Amino acid sequence: MINIQRLSITIATITICLFWTSLTLAKEKKPKPPKNFPPSPLEITVPDPLLPTSANQPLSEGEKNSLSAALDQLDREATAKLQAGDTQGAFAIWNRELRLRRYLGALAEIQALQRVGGVAYTKNDKEEIGYITKRLQAIQKQSQQTSDLQILQALGEAYRQVRSPSLAVQVYNQVLIIVRDSDTVKEVDTLKTIAKIHLDWFDYPSAATTYEELLNLVSNNSDIEESLKNLAYIYDQTKQYQKAIDARTKLSLVYRQQNNITELAALRLAIASDYEALAKKSPALVDEAFQNYQEAYAMAWELRQYVSAAEALQKLVALYVASGQTEDALQTSQILLQAEERAANFYGMMNAYEQIGKIHLQRQENQLAIAAFQKGLELAQQLGSETDQFTQQIDKISGKS
Structure with missing residues (x-):
């Protein structure tokens, strides 16, 4: 008879052996990662029917013209596919176009990469952006010793299209070296471009350094105004309020030369805000803040810019309240009401009445507070706005809650 116990042990042993053998085989047969990633579609070297058979030699002008026309047609076909919703098909055609554009020279290829790169960015196609950026870097490497400004500027703009600010700045710095001390106009234009790239990508320290450099080069009021405006903005963003005031003070000299009172009024408001922060x-x-808010209000009122005047008056009221000068706050609030009325800003009037009511309440002038809240309530009802803020205050003062 068969020994059941011995048979069970034998089966178990075989099972275990098979299990370990399968594990070993699986381990040995584990797929290895590819040694190389798939090539970029821009680097495929398969012969293309659009190329002449003599493509290994430089193309003649006639061949270039024919190829250029064919590639323009490919661009139109890709655009049509994109508009029809076939994004993948569109980029397949564009990649073919880009592969062939290099036969027309570096500038033509860069301009095409810039165009398609912009589309890839709008479609958030990170893979395509990667292909284009890599190709631009290859061209840049080949052009390191070039002094061709047209190619370098095209490269810089192409990098901007694919949102590679650091690479763009590298190229524009190369441009800067070429034009510096030989062409002031191009030097200024290049610095403007570099400064804008830094500013657009929130690199405030680098942007400030570049705009300061620009101020030492430019002489016309337009360029000075642009640089100082951007510097003031940067210094506000980085909470360097004294530097912002200094930039705006210099800017005020430009506006005074132009007799531009409108801009001066807005500038006074910004300077006052900087002083308030300081x-x-x-x-x-705080006295400097008061003075500049008052000047801003007076200038705006004189110009009948009642919206700007109201903004300055709102700031003044808040500053008076914070300083405990409630009488001045009330007087300024009355002027604020007039400004809001002249600006036909009924929401502004409603808010002004609310502020007046709160000041009276702080001064324990309950009846005057109720009167102000009541006027605010009437405006809120007319505007279809929230009325609880007024009714609750009125009820509380009247002892109804």
Whole structure:
């Protein structure tokens, strides 16, 4: 008879052996990662029927013209596919076009890469952007010793289209070396481009350095104004309020030369805001904030710019309240009401009445507070706005809640 126990042990042993053998085989047969990634579609070297058989030699002008016309047609076909919703098909055609554009020279290829790169960015096609950026870098490497400004500027713009700011700045710095001390106009234009790239990508320190450099080069008011405006903005963003004030003070000289009172009024408002920010750490500077808000309001009122005047008056009221000067706050609030009325800003009037009511309430002038809240309530009802903020205050003062 068969020994059942011995048979069970034998089967178990065979099972275990088979299990370990299968593991070993699986381990040995584990697929290895590819040694190379698939090539970029821009680097495929398969012969293309659009190329002449003599493509190994430089193309003649006639051959270039024919190829250029054929590639323009490919661009139109790709655009049509994109508009029809076939994004993948569109980029397949564009990649073929880009592969062939290099036969027309570096500039033609870069301009095509820039165009298609812009489309790839709008479609958030990161893979395509990667292919194009890699190809641009290859061209840049080949052009390191070039002094051809047209090619370098095209490269820089192409990098901007695919949102590679650091690579763009590298190229424009190369341009800067070429034009510096020989062509001031191009030097200024290049610095403007570099500064804008830094600013657009929130590299505020580099942008500030470049705009400061620009100020030492430019002489016309338009360029000075642009540089100072951007510097003031940068310094506000980086909370360097004194530097922002300095930039705006220089800018005010430009506006005074132009007798541009409109811009001066807006500038006073911005300077006042900077002083108010500084006053949080240096309370003595609050007087500068008051003075500049008052000047901003007076200038705007004179120009009948009641919206701007109201903005300055709102800031003044808040500053008076924060300083405990409630009488001045109330008087300024009355002027604010007139400004809002002249600006036909009924929401502004409603908010002004609310502010007046709160100031009266702080001064324990309950009846005057109720009167202000009541006027605010009437405006809120007319505007279809939220009325609870007024009714609750009125009820609370009247002892109804």
